[in-house]
Amino acid sequence: MLRWLITGLGIVLAPLAANAETTARVLEFDTLSGWQDDDHAAALDVFQETCRLMDDAEWRNLCAFAATGPDAKNFFELFFRPVLIEDGSPALFTGYFEPELFGSRSRNGQYRYPLYRKPPAEYVNLTRKEIDQSSLLSGLAIAWVDNPVDVYYLQIQGSGRVRLTDGSAIRVGYGGENGHPNRSIAQELINRGIMKRSEASNARIRSWFNRNPSLGQEILWTNPSYVFFRKVSVPGNKGPRGAMNRSITALRSLAVDPRYIPLGAPVWMEKSGRLALKRLMVAQDTGAAIKGAQRADVFFGTGAAAGEIAAQTNDAGRMVVLMPIQTAFAIAPDWAE
Structure with missing residues:
Protein backbone atom coordinates (compact mmCIF):
# COMPACT_ATOMS: atom_id res chain seq x y z
CA MET A 1 0.00 0.00 0.00
CA LEU A 2 1.22 3.47 -0.88
CA ARG A 3 1.53 5.33 2.41
CA TRP A 4 2.50 8.72 1.08
CA LEU A 5 0.97 11.18 -1.26
CA ILE A 6 2.71 12.63 -4.28
CA THR A 7 1.93 16.31 -4.29
CA GLY A 8 2.91 19.65 -5.76
CA LEU A 9 6.11 19.54 -7.80
CA GLY A 10 7.91 16.80 -5.88
CA ILE A 11 7.42 14.15 -3.24
CA VAL A 12 6.07 15.21 0.12
CA LEU A 13 5.75 12.84 3.03
CA ALA A 14 2.10 13.33 3.92
CA PRO A 15 0.07 10.43 5.29
CA LEU A 16 -2.94 9.32 3.29
CA ALA A 17 -6.42 9.49 4.75
CA ALA A 18 -7.15 6.47 6.90
CA ASN A 19 -9.79 5.12 4.52
CA ALA A 20 -7.71 5.55 1.36
CA GLU A 21 -6.69 2.40 -0.49
CA THR A 22 -3.98 3.87 -2.67
CA THR A 23 -1.44 1.55 -4.25
CA ALA A 24 1.52 2.01 -6.59
CA ARG A 25 3.20 -0.46 -8.94
CA VAL A 26 6.30 0.00 -11.05
CA LEU A 27 5.68 -1.36 -14.56
CA GLU A 28 7.83 -2.08 -17.60
CA PHE A 29 7.54 0.05 -20.73
CA ASP A 30 6.51 -2.94 -22.84
CA THR A 31 3.30 -3.20 -20.77
CA LEU A 32 2.19 0.23 -22.02
CA SER A 33 -0.16 -0.44 -24.94
CA GLY A 34 0.93 1.61 -27.97
CA TRP A 35 4.16 2.89 -26.42
CA GLN A 36 6.33 1.89 -29.38
CA ASP A 37 4.16 3.81 -31.86
CA ASP A 38 3.90 7.21 -30.14
CA ASP A 39 5.62 10.45 -31.18
CA HIS A 40 7.94 10.67 -28.18
CA ALA A 41 9.69 13.75 -29.57
CA ALA A 42 6.42 15.70 -29.47
CA ALA A 43 5.92 14.67 -25.85
CA LEU A 44 9.50 15.67 -24.99
CA ASP A 45 8.92 19.15 -26.43
CA VAL A 46 5.85 19.58 -24.23
CA PHE A 47 7.71 18.21 -21.20
CA GLN A 48 10.36 20.90 -21.67
CA GLU A 49 7.71 23.65 -21.56
CA THR A 50 7.34 23.16 -17.81
CA CYS A 51 10.00 20.78 -16.45
CA ARG A 52 12.34 23.61 -15.48
CA LEU A 53 9.67 24.81 -13.04
CA MET A 54 9.68 21.58 -11.08
CA ASP A 55 10.88 21.80 -7.52
CA ASP A 56 12.91 18.62 -7.12
CA ALA A 57 16.61 18.28 -7.99
CA GLU A 58 16.15 14.92 -9.74
CA TRP A 59 13.51 16.40 -12.04
CA ARG A 60 15.61 19.51 -12.72
CA ASN A 61 18.62 17.41 -13.69
CA LEU A 62 16.52 15.42 -16.16
CA CYS A 63 15.11 18.66 -17.54
CA ALA A 64 18.61 19.99 -18.14
CA PHE A 65 19.57 16.82 -20.01
CA ALA A 66 16.36 16.96 -22.08
CA ALA A 67 17.51 20.38 -23.35
CA THR A 68 20.63 18.79 -24.92
CA GLY A 69 18.49 17.09 -27.58
CA PRO A 70 18.59 13.38 -26.71
CA ASP A 71 16.64 10.73 -28.62
CA ALA A 72 13.22 11.17 -27.03
CA LYS A 73 12.16 7.54 -26.69
CA ASN A 74 15.53 6.53 -25.24
CA PHE A 75 15.41 9.49 -22.85
CA PHE A 76 12.15 8.38 -21.29
CA GLU A 77 13.10 4.69 -21.19
CA LEU A 78 16.56 5.27 -19.69
CA PHE A 79 15.70 7.77 -16.96
CA PHE A 80 12.09 7.01 -16.00
CA ARG A 81 9.97 4.11 -14.83
CA PRO A 82 6.19 3.84 -15.35
CA VAL A 83 4.28 3.90 -12.06
CA LEU A 84 0.62 2.88 -11.92
CA ILE A 85 -1.03 4.70 -9.01
CA GLU A 86 -4.57 3.65 -8.08
CA ASP A 87 -6.93 4.70 -5.31
CA GLY A 88 -9.75 2.20 -5.76
CA SER A 89 -11.81 4.36 -8.14
CA PRO A 90 -12.05 3.48 -11.85
CA ALA A 91 -10.20 5.64 -14.34
CA LEU A 92 -12.19 8.48 -15.90
CA PHE A 93 -11.08 10.79 -18.70
CA THR A 94 -13.06 13.89 -19.59
CA GLY A 95 -12.08 16.76 -21.88
CA TYR A 96 -11.72 20.51 -21.87
CA PHE A 97 -10.88 23.19 -24.42
CA GLU A 98 -10.21 26.88 -24.92
CA PRO A 99 -13.36 28.64 -26.15
CA GLU A 100 -13.03 31.22 -28.91
CA LEU A 101 -15.47 34.12 -28.70
CA PHE A 102 -16.13 37.16 -30.88
CA LYS A 118 -13.09 40.87 -10.46
CA PRO A 119 -14.94 43.78 -8.80
CA PRO A 120 -14.33 45.40 -5.40
CA ALA A 121 -15.22 43.25 -2.39
CA GLU A 122 -18.67 44.79 -1.89
CA TYR A 123 -19.79 43.49 -5.30
CA VAL A 124 -18.11 40.07 -5.34
CA ASN A 125 -20.98 38.20 -3.65
CA LEU A 126 -23.68 39.33 -6.09
CA THR A 127 -25.50 36.51 -7.91
CA ARG A 128 -25.33 36.03 -11.66
CA LYS A 129 -28.73 37.69 -12.06
CA GLU A 130 -27.73 40.64 -9.88
CA ILE A 131 -24.51 41.10 -11.83
CA ASP A 132 -26.30 40.93 -15.20
CA GLN A 133 -28.95 43.43 -14.11
CA SER A 134 -26.53 45.90 -12.56
CA SER A 135 -24.75 48.68 -14.41
CA LEU A 136 -22.31 49.25 -11.55
CA LEU A 137 -19.67 46.91 -12.99
CA SER A 138 -19.69 48.10 -16.60
CA GLY A 139 -16.40 49.96 -16.13
CA LEU A 140 -14.74 46.62 -15.31
CA ALA A 141 -15.50 44.98 -18.65
CA ILE A 142 -12.43 43.54 -20.40
CA ALA A 143 -14.46 43.05 -23.58
CA TRP A 144 -18.05 42.72 -24.77
CA VAL A 145 -19.16 39.60 -26.65
CA ASP A 146 -22.18 38.70 -28.76
CA ASN A 147 -23.67 35.71 -26.94
CA PRO A 148 -24.49 35.20 -23.23
CA VAL A 149 -24.19 31.42 -23.53
CA ASP A 150 -20.63 31.82 -24.74
CA VAL A 151 -19.91 33.82 -21.58
CA TYR A 152 -21.33 30.95 -19.53
CA TYR A 153 -19.21 28.30 -21.27
CA LEU A 154 -16.14 30.50 -21.03
CA GLN A 155 -16.74 30.71 -17.28
CA ILE A 156 -16.93 26.92 -17.08
CA GLN A 157 -13.65 26.47 -18.95
CA GLY A 158 -11.93 29.30 -17.06
CA SER A 159 -9.96 30.71 -19.99
CA GLY A 160 -10.39 31.56 -23.65
CA ARG A 161 -9.59 33.73 -26.65
CA VAL A 162 -11.66 36.69 -27.82
CA ARG A 163 -11.35 37.82 -31.45
CA LEU A 164 -12.11 41.54 -31.59
CA THR A 165 -13.73 43.66 -34.28
CA ASP A 166 -10.50 45.61 -34.81
CA GLY A 167 -8.73 42.42 -35.97
CA SER A 168 -6.80 41.86 -32.76
CA ALA A 169 -7.37 39.17 -30.15
CA ILE A 170 -7.02 38.93 -26.40
CA ARG A 171 -6.63 35.97 -24.05
CA VAL A 172 -8.50 35.88 -20.75
CA GLY A 173 -8.00 33.61 -17.76
CA TYR A 174 -9.68 32.89 -14.47
CA GLY A 175 -9.77 35.98 -12.26
CA GLY A 176 -11.96 34.93 -9.34
CA GLU A 177 -15.59 34.09 -8.64
CA ASN A 178 -18.55 35.23 -6.59
CA GLY A 179 -18.69 32.27 -4.20
CA HIS A 180 -22.18 31.04 -5.09
CA PRO A 181 -22.77 27.34 -5.92
CA ASN A 182 -22.50 26.28 -9.55
CA ARG A 183 -25.66 24.77 -11.07
CA SER A 184 -25.71 23.15 -14.50
CA ILE A 185 -27.90 24.82 -17.12
CA ALA A 186 -27.96 21.53 -19.02
CA GLN A 187 -29.49 19.86 -15.97
CA GLU A 188 -31.99 22.71 -15.68
CA LEU A 189 -33.07 22.20 -19.29
CA ILE A 190 -33.47 18.49 -18.62
CA ASN A 191 -35.42 19.07 -15.39
CA ARG A 192 -37.86 21.36 -17.22
CA GLY A 193 -38.41 18.81 -19.97
CA ILE A 194 -36.96 21.11 -22.60
CA MET A 195 -34.28 18.61 -23.59
CA LYS A 196 -33.58 14.96 -23.05
CA ARG A 197 -30.26 14.07 -21.46
CA SER A 198 -29.09 12.49 -24.72
CA GLU A 199 -29.75 15.78 -26.55
CA ALA A 200 -27.99 18.16 -24.14
CA SER A 201 -24.76 18.72 -26.06
CA ASN A 202 -23.08 22.12 -26.02
CA ALA A 203 -24.03 22.71 -29.67
CA ARG A 204 -27.73 21.92 -29.12
CA ILE A 205 -27.88 23.98 -25.94
CA ARG A 206 -26.33 26.95 -27.73
CA SER A 207 -28.76 26.55 -30.65
CA TRP A 208 -31.75 26.40 -28.28
CA PHE A 209 -30.60 29.57 -26.46
CA ASN A 210 -30.28 31.40 -29.76
CA ARG A 211 -33.91 30.52 -30.58
CA ASN A 212 -35.20 31.27 -27.08
CA PRO A 213 -33.26 34.29 -25.75
CA SER A 214 -35.77 35.39 -23.06
CA LEU A 215 -36.34 31.96 -21.52
CA GLY A 216 -32.65 31.28 -22.04
CA GLN A 217 -31.75 34.24 -19.87
CA GLU A 218 -34.04 32.88 -17.15
CA ILE A 219 -32.30 29.50 -17.40
CA LEU A 220 -28.89 31.14 -17.07
CA TRP A 221 -30.01 32.95 -13.93
CA THR A 222 -30.82 29.62 -12.24
CA ASN A 223 -27.04 29.27 -11.91
CA PRO A 224 -26.02 31.95 -9.38
CA SER A 225 -22.29 31.24 -9.78
CA TYR A 226 -20.26 33.82 -11.70
CA VAL A 227 -16.62 33.73 -12.79
CA PHE A 228 -14.55 36.88 -13.35
CA PHE A 229 -11.60 37.13 -15.74
CA ARG A 230 -8.22 38.75 -16.18
CA LYS A 231 -6.19 39.49 -19.29
CA VAL A 232 -3.48 36.93 -19.97
CA SER A 233 -0.45 37.57 -22.14
CA VAL A 234 0.07 34.50 -24.37
CA PRO A 235 1.55 34.40 -27.92
CA GLY A 236 -1.11 33.79 -30.55
CA ASN A 237 0.41 30.47 -31.67
CA LYS A 238 0.48 29.07 -28.13
CA GLY A 239 -2.25 27.43 -26.09
CA PRO A 240 -3.76 28.93 -22.93
CA ARG A 241 -1.86 28.86 -19.67
CA GLY A 242 -2.34 25.96 -17.30
CA ALA A 243 -1.76 25.59 -13.59
CA MET A 244 2.02 25.92 -14.06
CA ASN A 245 1.53 29.35 -15.71
CA ARG A 246 2.83 28.07 -19.04
CA SER A 247 0.99 27.33 -22.28
CA ILE A 248 -0.62 23.92 -22.59
CA THR A 249 -0.70 21.85 -25.78
CA ALA A 250 -3.66 20.20 -27.49
CA LEU A 251 -3.69 16.40 -27.10
CA ARG A 252 -0.44 16.46 -25.10
CA SER A 253 -1.46 18.28 -21.88
CA LEU A 254 -3.50 16.77 -19.05
CA ALA A 255 -5.24 18.24 -16.03
CA VAL A 256 -4.63 15.93 -13.06
CA ASP A 257 -4.95 15.73 -9.30
CA PRO A 258 -1.53 16.95 -8.06
CA ARG A 259 -1.93 15.02 -4.80
CA TYR A 260 -1.08 11.92 -6.85
CA ILE A 261 0.74 13.13 -9.96
CA PRO A 262 3.39 15.88 -9.84
CA LEU A 263 2.67 18.81 -12.12
CA GLY A 264 5.16 18.63 -14.97
CA ALA A 265 5.44 14.83 -14.96
CA PRO A 266 5.04 12.77 -18.16
CA VAL A 267 1.93 10.58 -18.03
CA TRP A 268 1.16 7.64 -20.31
CA MET A 269 -2.53 7.66 -21.19
CA GLU A 270 -4.62 4.79 -22.55
CA LYS A 271 -8.13 6.15 -23.17
CA SER A 272 -11.02 4.29 -24.78
CA GLY A 273 -14.08 5.90 -26.39
CA ARG A 274 -14.92 7.48 -29.75
CA LEU A 275 -11.52 9.14 -29.85
CA ALA A 276 -9.32 6.43 -28.37
CA LEU A 277 -5.90 7.75 -27.40
CA LYS A 278 -2.68 5.98 -26.45
CA ARG A 279 0.03 8.57 -26.06
CA LEU A 280 2.49 10.26 -23.76
CA MET A 281 0.99 13.35 -22.16
CA VAL A 282 2.32 15.86 -19.62
CA ALA A 283 0.54 16.83 -16.40
CA GLN A 284 0.40 20.61 -16.74
CA ASP A 285 -2.98 21.63 -15.36
CA THR A 286 -5.52 21.02 -12.60
CA GLY A 287 -9.28 21.33 -12.28
CA ALA A 288 -11.87 21.61 -9.55
CA ALA A 289 -13.56 18.37 -10.67
CA ILE A 290 -10.31 16.46 -11.20
CA LYS A 291 -9.96 14.42 -8.02
CA GLY A 292 -8.31 11.02 -7.76
CA ALA A 293 -5.31 9.00 -8.84
CA GLN A 294 -6.93 7.89 -12.12
CA ARG A 295 -8.90 11.02 -12.97
CA ALA A 296 -7.78 13.37 -15.76
CA ASP A 297 -9.00 16.04 -18.17
CA VAL A 298 -7.61 15.98 -21.72
CA PHE A 299 -6.95 19.38 -23.33
CA PHE A 300 -8.33 19.25 -26.88
CA GLY A 301 -7.36 22.71 -28.13
CA THR A 302 -9.10 25.96 -29.11
CA GLY A 303 -12.45 26.65 -30.73
CA ALA A 304 -15.84 25.05 -31.34
CA ALA A 305 -14.61 21.79 -32.88
CA ALA A 306 -12.35 21.14 -29.89
CA GLY A 307 -15.27 22.01 -27.62
CA GLU A 308 -17.54 19.41 -29.21
CA ILE A 309 -14.93 16.68 -28.81
CA ALA A 310 -14.28 17.71 -25.22
CA ALA A 311 -18.01 17.66 -24.41
CA GLN A 312 -18.34 14.10 -25.74
CA THR A 313 -15.36 12.76 -23.78
CA ASN A 314 -16.31 10.62 -20.80
CA ASP A 315 -14.16 7.54 -21.14
CA ALA A 316 -12.48 4.73 -19.25
CA GLY A 317 -8.86 3.58 -19.52
CA ARG A 318 -5.80 4.06 -17.36
CA MET A 319 -2.91 6.44 -16.88
CA VAL A 320 0.59 5.65 -15.74
CA VAL A 321 2.90 8.39 -14.49
CA LEU A 322 6.56 8.32 -15.55
CA MET A 323 8.76 8.95 -12.51
CA PRO A 324 12.55 9.35 -12.29
CA ILE A 325 13.98 5.93 -11.44
CA GLN A 326 14.95 6.62 -7.84
CA THR A 327 11.62 8.27 -7.12
CA ALA A 328 9.68 5.42 -8.73
CA PHE A 329 11.26 2.75 -6.54
CA ALA A 330 11.01 4.95 -3.46
CA ILE A 331 7.26 5.15 -4.02
CA ALA A 332 6.77 1.47 -4.80
CA PRO A 333 9.86 -0.50 -3.67
CA ASP A 334 8.04 -3.84 -3.48
CA TRP A 335 6.07 -3.70 -6.71
CA ALA A 336 8.65 -3.93 -9.48
CA GLU A 337 7.49 -6.19 -12.32
Whole structure:
Protein backbone atom coordinates (compact mmCIF):
# COMPACT_ATOMS: atom_id res chain seq x y z
CA MET A 1 0.00 0.00 0.00
CA LEU A 2 1.22 3.47 -0.88
CA ARG A 3 1.53 5.33 2.41
CA TRP A 4 2.50 8.72 1.08
CA LEU A 5 0.97 11.18 -1.26
CA ILE A 6 2.71 12.63 -4.28
CA THR A 7 1.93 16.31 -4.29
CA GLY A 8 2.91 19.65 -5.76
CA LEU A 9 6.11 19.54 -7.80
CA GLY A 10 7.91 16.80 -5.88
CA ILE A 11 7.42 14.15 -3.24
CA VAL A 12 6.07 15.21 0.12
CA LEU A 13 5.75 12.84 3.03
CA ALA A 14 2.10 13.33 3.92
CA PRO A 15 0.07 10.43 5.29
CA LEU A 16 -2.94 9.32 3.29
CA ALA A 17 -6.42 9.49 4.75
CA ALA A 18 -7.15 6.47 6.90
CA ASN A 19 -9.79 5.12 4.52
CA ALA A 20 -7.71 5.55 1.36
CA GLU A 21 -6.69 2.40 -0.49
CA THR A 22 -3.98 3.87 -2.67
CA THR A 23 -1.44 1.55 -4.25
CA ALA A 24 1.52 2.01 -6.59
CA ARG A 25 3.20 -0.46 -8.94
CA VAL A 26 6.30 0.00 -11.05
CA LEU A 27 5.68 -1.36 -14.56
CA GLU A 28 7.83 -2.08 -17.60
CA PHE A 29 7.54 0.05 -20.73
CA ASP A 30 6.51 -2.94 -22.84
CA THR A 31 3.30 -3.20 -20.77
CA LEU A 32 2.19 0.23 -22.02
CA SER A 33 -0.16 -0.44 -24.94
CA GLY A 34 0.93 1.61 -27.97
CA TRP A 35 4.16 2.89 -26.42
CA GLN A 36 6.33 1.89 -29.38
CA ASP A 37 4.16 3.81 -31.86
CA ASP A 38 3.90 7.21 -30.14
CA ASP A 39 5.62 10.45 -31.18
CA HIS A 40 7.94 10.67 -28.18
CA ALA A 41 9.69 13.75 -29.57
CA ALA A 42 6.42 15.70 -29.47
CA ALA A 43 5.92 14.67 -25.85
CA LEU A 44 9.50 15.67 -24.99
CA ASP A 45 8.92 19.15 -26.43
CA VAL A 46 5.85 19.58 -24.23
CA PHE A 47 7.71 18.21 -21.20
CA GLN A 48 10.36 20.90 -21.67
CA GLU A 49 7.71 23.65 -21.56
CA THR A 50 7.34 23.16 -17.81
CA CYS A 51 10.00 20.78 -16.45
CA ARG A 52 12.34 23.61 -15.48
CA LEU A 53 9.67 24.81 -13.04
CA MET A 54 9.68 21.58 -11.08
CA ASP A 55 10.88 21.80 -7.52
CA ASP A 56 12.91 18.62 -7.12
CA ALA A 57 16.61 18.28 -7.99
CA GLU A 58 16.15 14.92 -9.74
CA TRP A 59 13.51 16.40 -12.04
CA ARG A 60 15.61 19.51 -12.72
CA ASN A 61 18.62 17.41 -13.69
CA LEU A 62 16.52 15.42 -16.16
CA CYS A 63 15.11 18.66 -17.54
CA ALA A 64 18.61 19.99 -18.14
CA PHE A 65 19.57 16.82 -20.01
CA ALA A 66 16.36 16.96 -22.08
CA ALA A 67 17.51 20.38 -23.35
CA THR A 68 20.63 18.79 -24.92
CA GLY A 69 18.49 17.09 -27.58
CA PRO A 70 18.59 13.38 -26.71
CA ASP A 71 16.64 10.73 -28.62
CA ALA A 72 13.22 11.17 -27.03
CA LYS A 73 12.16 7.54 -26.69
CA ASN A 74 15.53 6.53 -25.24
CA PHE A 75 15.41 9.49 -22.85
CA PHE A 76 12.15 8.38 -21.29
CA GLU A 77 13.10 4.69 -21.19
CA LEU A 78 16.56 5.27 -19.69
CA PHE A 79 15.70 7.77 -16.96
CA PHE A 80 12.09 7.01 -16.00
CA ARG A 81 9.97 4.11 -14.83
CA PRO A 82 6.19 3.84 -15.35
CA VAL A 83 4.28 3.90 -12.06
CA LEU A 84 0.62 2.88 -11.92
CA ILE A 85 -1.03 4.70 -9.01
CA GLU A 86 -4.57 3.65 -8.08
CA ASP A 87 -6.93 4.70 -5.31
CA GLY A 88 -9.75 2.20 -5.76
CA SER A 89 -11.81 4.36 -8.14
CA PRO A 90 -12.05 3.48 -11.85
CA ALA A 91 -10.20 5.64 -14.34
CA LEU A 92 -12.19 8.48 -15.90
CA PHE A 93 -11.08 10.79 -18.70
CA THR A 94 -13.06 13.89 -19.59
CA GLY A 95 -12.08 16.76 -21.88
CA TYR A 96 -11.72 20.51 -21.87
CA PHE A 97 -10.88 23.19 -24.42
CA GLU A 98 -10.21 26.88 -24.92
CA PRO A 99 -13.36 28.64 -26.15
CA GLU A 100 -13.03 31.22 -28.91
CA LEU A 101 -15.47 34.12 -28.70
CA PHE A 102 -16.13 37.16 -30.88
CA GLY A 103 -16.21 40.54 -29.23
CA SER A 104 -15.54 44.25 -29.10
CA ARG A 105 -13.57 46.54 -26.83
CA SER A 106 -16.70 48.68 -26.37
CA ARG A 107 -20.36 47.88 -25.94
CA ASN A 108 -22.71 48.20 -28.92
CA GLY A 109 -25.88 46.66 -30.29
CA GLN A 110 -24.28 43.37 -31.26
CA TYR A 111 -21.67 43.08 -28.52
CA ARG A 112 -23.41 43.71 -25.22
CA TYR A 113 -22.47 40.82 -22.91
CA PRO A 114 -19.47 41.67 -20.70
CA LEU A 115 -16.45 39.71 -19.55
CA TYR A 116 -15.81 41.33 -16.18
CA ARG A 117 -12.68 41.72 -14.12
CA LYS A 118 -13.09 40.87 -10.46
CA PRO A 119 -14.94 43.78 -8.80
CA PRO A 120 -14.33 45.40 -5.40
CA ALA A 121 -15.22 43.25 -2.39
CA GLU A 122 -18.67 44.79 -1.89
CA TYR A 123 -19.79 43.49 -5.30
CA VAL A 124 -18.11 40.07 -5.34
CA ASN A 125 -20.98 38.20 -3.65
CA LEU A 126 -23.68 39.33 -6.09
CA THR A 127 -25.50 36.51 -7.91
CA ARG A 128 -25.33 36.03 -11.66
CA LYS A 129 -28.73 37.69 -12.06
CA GLU A 130 -27.73 40.64 -9.88
CA ILE A 131 -24.51 41.10 -11.83
CA ASP A 132 -26.30 40.93 -15.20
CA GLN A 133 -28.95 43.43 -14.11
CA SER A 134 -26.53 45.90 -12.56
CA SER A 135 -24.75 48.68 -14.41
CA LEU A 136 -22.31 49.25 -11.55
CA LEU A 137 -19.67 46.91 -12.99
CA SER A 138 -19.69 48.10 -16.60
CA GLY A 139 -16.40 49.96 -16.13
CA LEU A 140 -14.74 46.62 -15.31
CA ALA A 141 -15.50 44.98 -18.65
CA ILE A 142 -12.43 43.54 -20.40
CA ALA A 143 -14.46 43.05 -23.58
CA TRP A 144 -18.05 42.72 -24.77
CA VAL A 145 -19.16 39.60 -26.65
CA ASP A 146 -22.18 38.70 -28.76
CA ASN A 147 -23.67 35.71 -26.94
CA PRO A 148 -24.49 35.20 -23.23
CA VAL A 149 -24.19 31.42 -23.53
CA ASP A 150 -20.63 31.82 -24.74
CA VAL A 151 -19.91 33.82 -21.58
CA TYR A 152 -21.33 30.95 -19.53
CA TYR A 153 -19.21 28.30 -21.27
CA LEU A 154 -16.14 30.50 -21.03
CA GLN A 155 -16.74 30.71 -17.28
CA ILE A 156 -16.93 26.92 -17.08
CA GLN A 157 -13.65 26.47 -18.95
CA GLY A 158 -11.93 29.30 -17.06
CA SER A 159 -9.96 30.71 -19.99
CA GLY A 160 -10.39 31.56 -23.65
CA ARG A 161 -9.59 33.73 -26.65
CA VAL A 162 -11.66 36.69 -27.82
CA ARG A 163 -11.35 37.82 -31.45
CA LEU A 164 -12.11 41.54 -31.59
CA THR A 165 -13.73 43.66 -34.28
CA ASP A 166 -10.50 45.61 -34.81
CA GLY A 167 -8.73 42.42 -35.97
CA SER A 168 -6.80 41.86 -32.76
CA ALA A 169 -7.37 39.17 -30.15
CA ILE A 170 -7.02 38.93 -26.40
CA ARG A 171 -6.63 35.97 -24.05
CA VAL A 172 -8.50 35.88 -20.75
CA GLY A 173 -8.00 33.61 -17.76
CA TYR A 174 -9.68 32.89 -14.47
CA GLY A 175 -9.77 35.98 -12.26
CA GLY A 176 -11.96 34.93 -9.34
CA GLU A 177 -15.59 34.09 -8.64
CA ASN A 178 -18.55 35.23 -6.59
CA GLY A 179 -18.69 32.27 -4.20
CA HIS A 180 -22.18 31.04 -5.09
CA PRO A 181 -22.77 27.34 -5.92
CA ASN A 182 -22.50 26.28 -9.55
CA ARG A 183 -25.66 24.77 -11.07
CA SER A 184 -25.71 23.15 -14.50
CA ILE A 185 -27.90 24.82 -17.12
CA ALA A 186 -27.96 21.53 -19.02
CA GLN A 187 -29.49 19.86 -15.97
CA GLU A 188 -31.99 22.71 -15.68
CA LEU A 189 -33.07 22.20 -19.29
CA ILE A 190 -33.47 18.49 -18.62
CA ASN A 191 -35.42 19.07 -15.39
CA ARG A 192 -37.86 21.36 -17.22
CA GLY A 193 -38.41 18.81 -19.97
CA ILE A 194 -36.96 21.11 -22.60
CA MET A 195 -34.28 18.61 -23.59
CA LYS A 196 -33.58 14.96 -23.05
CA ARG A 197 -30.26 14.07 -21.46
CA SER A 198 -29.09 12.49 -24.72
CA GLU A 199 -29.75 15.78 -26.55
CA ALA A 200 -27.99 18.16 -24.14
CA SER A 201 -24.76 18.72 -26.06
CA ASN A 202 -23.08 22.12 -26.02
CA ALA A 203 -24.03 22.71 -29.67
CA ARG A 204 -27.73 21.92 -29.12
CA ILE A 205 -27.88 23.98 -25.94
CA ARG A 206 -26.33 26.95 -27.73
CA SER A 207 -28.76 26.55 -30.65
CA TRP A 208 -31.75 26.40 -28.28
CA PHE A 209 -30.60 29.57 -26.46
CA ASN A 210 -30.28 31.40 -29.76
CA ARG A 211 -33.91 30.52 -30.58
CA ASN A 212 -35.20 31.27 -27.08
CA PRO A 213 -33.26 34.29 -25.75
CA SER A 214 -35.77 35.39 -23.06
CA LEU A 215 -36.34 31.96 -21.52
CA GLY A 216 -32.65 31.28 -22.04
CA GLN A 217 -31.75 34.24 -19.87
CA GLU A 218 -34.04 32.88 -17.15
CA ILE A 219 -32.30 29.50 -17.40
CA LEU A 220 -28.89 31.14 -17.07
CA TRP A 221 -30.01 32.95 -13.93
CA THR A 222 -30.82 29.62 -12.24
CA ASN A 223 -27.04 29.27 -11.91
CA PRO A 224 -26.02 31.95 -9.38
CA SER A 225 -22.29 31.24 -9.78
CA TYR A 226 -20.26 33.82 -11.70
CA VAL A 227 -16.62 33.73 -12.79
CA PHE A 228 -14.55 36.88 -13.35
CA PHE A 229 -11.60 37.13 -15.74
CA ARG A 230 -8.22 38.75 -16.18
CA LYS A 231 -6.19 39.49 -19.29
CA VAL A 232 -3.48 36.93 -19.97
CA SER A 233 -0.45 37.57 -22.14
CA VAL A 234 0.07 34.50 -24.37
CA PRO A 235 1.55 34.40 -27.92
CA GLY A 236 -1.11 33.79 -30.55
CA ASN A 237 0.41 30.47 -31.67
CA LYS A 238 0.48 29.07 -28.13
CA GLY A 239 -2.25 27.43 -26.09
CA PRO A 240 -3.76 28.93 -22.93
CA ARG A 241 -1.86 28.86 -19.67
CA GLY A 242 -2.34 25.96 -17.30
CA ALA A 243 -1.76 25.59 -13.59
CA MET A 244 2.02 25.92 -14.06
CA ASN A 245 1.53 29.35 -15.71
CA ARG A 246 2.83 28.07 -19.04
CA SER A 247 0.99 27.33 -22.28
CA ILE A 248 -0.62 23.92 -22.59
CA THR A 249 -0.70 21.85 -25.78
CA ALA A 250 -3.66 20.20 -27.49
CA LEU A 251 -3.69 16.40 -27.10
CA ARG A 252 -0.44 16.46 -25.10
CA SER A 253 -1.46 18.28 -21.88
CA LEU A 254 -3.50 16.77 -19.05
CA ALA A 255 -5.24 18.24 -16.03
CA VAL A 256 -4.63 15.93 -13.06
CA ASP A 257 -4.95 15.73 -9.30
CA PRO A 258 -1.53 16.95 -8.06
CA ARG A 259 -1.93 15.02 -4.80
CA TYR A 260 -1.08 11.92 -6.85
CA ILE A 261 0.74 13.13 -9.96
CA PRO A 262 3.39 15.88 -9.84
CA LEU A 263 2.67 18.81 -12.12
CA GLY A 264 5.16 18.63 -14.97
CA ALA A 265 5.44 14.83 -14.96
CA PRO A 266 5.04 12.77 -18.16
CA VAL A 267 1.93 10.58 -18.03
CA TRP A 268 1.16 7.64 -20.31
CA MET A 269 -2.53 7.66 -21.19
CA GLU A 270 -4.62 4.79 -22.55
CA LYS A 271 -8.13 6.15 -23.17
CA SER A 272 -11.02 4.29 -24.78
CA GLY A 273 -14.08 5.90 -26.39
CA ARG A 274 -14.92 7.48 -29.75
CA LEU A 275 -11.52 9.14 -29.85
CA ALA A 276 -9.32 6.43 -28.37
CA LEU A 277 -5.90 7.75 -27.40
CA LYS A 278 -2.68 5.98 -26.45
CA ARG A 279 0.03 8.57 -26.06
CA LEU A 280 2.49 10.26 -23.76
CA MET A 281 0.99 13.35 -22.16
CA VAL A 282 2.32 15.86 -19.62
CA ALA A 283 0.54 16.83 -16.40
CA GLN A 284 0.40 20.61 -16.74
CA ASP A 285 -2.98 21.63 -15.36
CA THR A 286 -5.52 21.02 -12.60
CA GLY A 287 -9.28 21.33 -12.28
CA ALA A 288 -11.87 21.61 -9.55
CA ALA A 289 -13.56 18.37 -10.67
CA ILE A 290 -10.31 16.46 -11.20
CA LYS A 291 -9.96 14.42 -8.02
CA GLY A 292 -8.31 11.02 -7.76
CA ALA A 293 -5.31 9.00 -8.84
CA GLN A 294 -6.93 7.89 -12.12
CA ARG A 295 -8.90 11.02 -12.97
CA ALA A 296 -7.78 13.37 -15.76
CA ASP A 297 -9.00 16.04 -18.17
CA VAL A 298 -7.61 15.98 -21.72
CA PHE A 299 -6.95 19.38 -23.33
CA PHE A 300 -8.33 19.25 -26.88
CA GLY A 301 -7.36 22.71 -28.13
CA THR A 302 -9.10 25.96 -29.11
CA GLY A 303 -12.45 26.65 -30.73
CA ALA A 304 -15.84 25.05 -31.34
CA ALA A 305 -14.61 21.79 -32.88
CA ALA A 306 -12.35 21.14 -29.89
CA GLY A 307 -15.27 22.01 -27.62
CA GLU A 308 -17.54 19.41 -29.21
CA ILE A 309 -14.93 16.68 -28.81
CA ALA A 310 -14.28 17.71 -25.22
CA ALA A 311 -18.01 17.66 -24.41
CA GLN A 312 -18.34 14.10 -25.74
CA THR A 313 -15.36 12.76 -23.78
CA ASN A 314 -16.31 10.62 -20.80
CA ASP A 315 -14.16 7.54 -21.14
CA ALA A 316 -12.48 4.73 -19.25
CA GLY A 317 -8.86 3.58 -19.52
CA ARG A 318 -5.80 4.06 -17.36
CA MET A 319 -2.91 6.44 -16.88
CA VAL A 320 0.59 5.65 -15.74
CA VAL A 321 2.90 8.39 -14.49
CA LEU A 322 6.56 8.32 -15.55
CA MET A 323 8.76 8.95 -12.51
CA PRO A 324 12.55 9.35 -12.29
CA ILE A 325 13.98 5.93 -11.44
CA GLN A 326 14.95 6.62 -7.84
CA THR A 327 11.62 8.27 -7.12
CA ALA A 328 9.68 5.42 -8.73
CA PHE A 329 11.26 2.75 -6.54
CA ALA A 330 11.01 4.95 -3.46
CA ILE A 331 7.26 5.15 -4.02
CA ALA A 332 6.77 1.47 -4.80
CA PRO A 333 9.86 -0.50 -3.67
CA ASP A 334 8.04 -3.84 -3.48
CA TRP A 335 6.07 -3.70 -6.71
CA ALA A 336 8.65 -3.93 -9.48
CA GLU A 337 7.49 -6.19 -12.32
